Amino acid sequence: MRIGINTRSLLGQKMEGFGNYTLELVTRITKAQPEHTFILYFDRPIDPQFQFGSNVICKSVFPPTRHPFLYIIWFQWRLKKALKKDQLDVFWTPDGMFPLGISTPILATIHDLNFAHFPKDLPKWVAWYYNRYFPYFSKTAHKIITVSQTTKEDIVSTYHIPQEKIKVIYNGVSDLYRPLSKEEKQNVHLKHKLAKPYFLFVGSLHPRKNLHRLLQAFERFAQKNTDTDLVIVGASMWNNQAFKIKPELDHRIHFMGHLKTQSLAEIMASAEAFIYIPYFEGFGMPLAEAMASETPILAGNQSCLPEIAADAAHYADPFDVEDIATGMQxxxxxxxxQSQLIKAGQQRVKDFNWDHAAKLLWQELQQLVS
Structure with missing residues (x-):
């Protein structure tokens, strides 16, 4: 069998959500199925680390997709031509986008529909592209994978897609996320020059992540609590956002930018609590990572977060700054x-396993070919 995969989100040293999702699953299915050929399609020079095995062919298709107009050129012209030439049995796209009008069976992962509900959170042309094309992607894909029941229901209601066309496969958690000993935590504080206990946020600095309310809530919390800092890990998604921070709190709020997974796992396991209050989310990977790290969670009560975290989080209204500050307290x-949340997280995180997700993904690919 010849399986094509859209791997344009595999970016070497600086991968975010789609890239990590793609990497975890592609690594597993290519290794587990050595008798099948996998053709990976990149949109820039190929990093040697993504040559996963002798059954993997990596192809770079020009041009790099750095603008919505280039998305159209890449998917609907250049990639379409490559897929027809390579005579695939099935094509999987981890970011939900693919060439329209091809006969190859398509399996599309759609993580969420944030652009449909909050288009102003995205650059104008990005929002236009997503809202122009995702209704077609949803209707013409032969099968859809999504990462939460919440997102499945959203796709069904927004695009009127039959429920039986959509399969929910939960994400997994990297083995790097684990609880640390007291001594290990002390070493993490020294390594990253963090003098105080800290709350942690992890995620791209995207408007829907609700960073401005998180910072406002921390300002209120900090008025009565001088012994806890706030650490923010993540890169800006679209453009650099300017966050207004009071001068007296400047030394207590630490923006660390993008971190490699090993460092991020250490930071997560050493946090006093993980604070995650986006108002829209498809899965919320950091929730599962916090559970695996045995770090207590304060989460927003909107979107898929109550589904994913279940009873392993304390909840706050992401639109209510005072409620978030009270939750921090x-x-x-x-x-x-804290003990209750950690214990619940130890059980809930068992539902998030990349090996299991890869097996379910492979079953869906096989069914499209048979």
Whole structure:
């Protein structure tokens, strides 16, 4: 069998959500199925680390997709031509986008529809492209994978897609995320020059991640609590956002930018609590990573977060700054709550496994060919 995969999100040293998702699953299915040929399509020079095995062919298709107009050229012209030439049995696209009008069976992963509900959170032309093309992607894909029941229901209601066309496959968690000993945590603080205990946020600095309300809530919390800092890990998604921080808090809020997974896992496991209050999300990978790290979670009560975190998080209204600040106070001071959340997280995280996700993905690919 010849399986094509859109791997344009594999970017070497600086991968975010789609890239990590693609890497975890492609690594597993190419290794588990050595008798099948996998053709990976990149949109820039190929990093040697993505040559996963002798059954993997890597192809670079020009041009790099750095603008919505280039998305159209790449998917609907250049990639379409490459797929027809390569005579694939099936094509999987981890970011939901693919050439329209080809006969190859298509399996599309659609992570969420944030652009349909909050288009103003995206650059104008990006929002235009997503809202112009995703209705077609949803209708013409032969099967859709999504990462939460919440997103499945959203796709069904927004695009009127039959429920049986959509399969929910939860994401997994890297083995790098684990609890640390007291001594290991002390070393992490020294390594990253973090003098105080800290709350942690992880995610791209995208408007829907709700960073401005998180910072406002921390300002209120910090008025009564001088012994806890805030660490923010993540790169800007579209453009550099300017966050207004009071001068007296400047030394207590640490923007660390993008971190490699090993460093991020250390930072996660050493945090006093993980604070995650986006108002829209498809899965919320950092939730599962916090559970695996045995770090208590304060989460927003909107979108898929209650589905994914279940009883492993304390919840706050992401639109209510005072409620978020109160949640910070409670998760810091309530030792019984911390213990309860950690214990619940130890159980819930068992539902998030990349090996299991890869097996389910492979089953879907096989069914499209048979």
């Amino acid at each position: 409670k998760i810091k001071n309530d030792v019984a709550l």
